[in-house]
Amino acid sequence: MKNLFLIGAISALSLSILSFTDGNNNVNTPVEGTDVSFEIPTDVQATIDNSCYGCHNSESKSTKGKAKLNFDKLPTMKTSKQVGKLMKISKVVTNDKMPPEKFLAKYPDHALTEDDAKKLVSWADDLAQKFGGE
Amino acid sequence: MKKAIYVIAILLIIIQFIPADLPAVSTDNPKDLLTSNADIPKDVSMILKNSCYDCHSNETHYPWYSYIAPISFLVSRDTRDGREEFNFSDWESYKKTDKAGILDGISDEVADGEMPMKIYTIIHRNASLSDDEKEIIVNWADEFADGLFE
Numbered sequence: 001m002k003n004l005f006l007i008g009a010i011s012a013l014s015l016s017i018l019s020f021t022d023g024n025n026n027v028n029t030p031v032e033g034t035d036v037s038f039e040i041p042t043d044v045q046a047t048i049d050n051s052c053y054g055c056h057n058s059e060s061k062s063t064k065g066k067a068k069l070n071f072d073k074l075p076t077m078k079t080s081k082q083v084g085k086l087m088k089i090s091k092v093v094t095n096d097k098m099p100p101e102k103f104l105a106k107y108p109d110h111a112l113t114e115d116d117a118k119k120l121v122s123w124a125d126d127l128a129q130k131f132g133g134e
Numbered sequence: 135m136k137k138a139i140y141v142i143a144i145l146l147i148i149i150q151f152i153p154a155d156l157p158a159v160s161t162d163n164p165k166d167l168l169t170s171n172a173d174i175p176k177d178v179s180m181i182l183k184n185s186c187y188d189c190h191s192n193e194t195h196y197p198w199y200s201y202i203a204p205i206s207f208l209v210s211r212d213t214r215d216g217r218e219e220f221n222f223s224d225w226e227s228y229k230k231t232d233k234a235g236i237l238d239g240i241s242d243e244v245a246d247g248e249m250p251m252k253i254y255t256i257i258h259r260n261a262s263l264s265d266d267e268k269e270i271i272v273n274w275a276d277e278f279a280d281g282l283f284e
Contacts, residue, residue, distance in 0.1 A: 064246065067242070067245075067246070068242050068246075078280060078283075079283045080234050080237070080238075080276070080279035080280045080282060080283050081234075081238060081276075081279070083230075083231050083234035083235070083238075083283070084234040084235050084237060084238025084239070084241075084279060085238060086231075086235075087231055087232065087234060087235025087238070088235055088238060088239065091235065128231045128234075128235075129231060131231075131283075132229075132230045132231040132234060132282075132283065
């Protein structure tokens with residue numbers, strides 16, 4: 001009886017540890033040199049997918065778009081670059097420079113709604129502050 | 135024809151009286167990037183001074199023709215915009231995150247040839263950057279940004 005209890009306790013404990021680490025692996029990818037992880041909440045990710053990722057990815061035909069910002073590489077870049085890119089995202093979205101007018105004329109449904117833009121900017125600002133907070 | 139020339143001449147004279155408001159020049163900038171970071175290599179600082187500082191610092195060198203309208207309007211606007219974008223003379227008053235954003239912009243835009251602007255290098259021939267000079271600036275901007283986070 002005692003043994004059974006012990007086995008039960010051990011397996012419950014290991015299960016909880018397993019699920020804990022599992023959950024961590026899914027959400028957090030720690031960045032080298034910092035204890036801040038590059039997290040993108042689901043709603044921001046959806047906005048990026050709809051309005052940014054089309055040009056800013058590794059397979060993009062837009063050489064310029066890809067060179068300036070590549071969301072596939074962003075999570076593994078150096079902290080200095082991540083902060084730089086996040087600051088730029090915040091700036092160009094705030095100033096309505098991105099997505100480009102020409103692109104939106106052709107694909108109006110990829111425009112950022114006011115709410116999308118707000119969430120994207122505050123995500124970028126907050127994450128930049130976390131990485132570079134003084 | 136003659137009349138047109140008269141009209142243009144008179145217009146040119148009139149616009150000389152419209153103030154261009156060229157942004158003020160100051161050489162005393164204790165928070166300047168180069169003043170505050172004496173360890174920035176000489177080749178980097180020379181390029182920055184020569185190709186960037188006219189618009190991105192308080193140490194603008196206005197050539198004589200920049201006082202003549204309508205050129206003065208253009209120079210005034212570009213200098214103002216440049217300083218507003220970022221001003222090396224105010225460097226140490228920027229937050230670390232802003233510095234990282236500026237340095238990333240320098241790295242990208244110099245590599246891409248977007249900066250210095252064409253309209254500037256057409257006139258200031260020696261401000262245009264060779265491929266070697268671009269590389270020096272891009273490498274410096276990236277390393278300097280890294281240094282902020284160490």
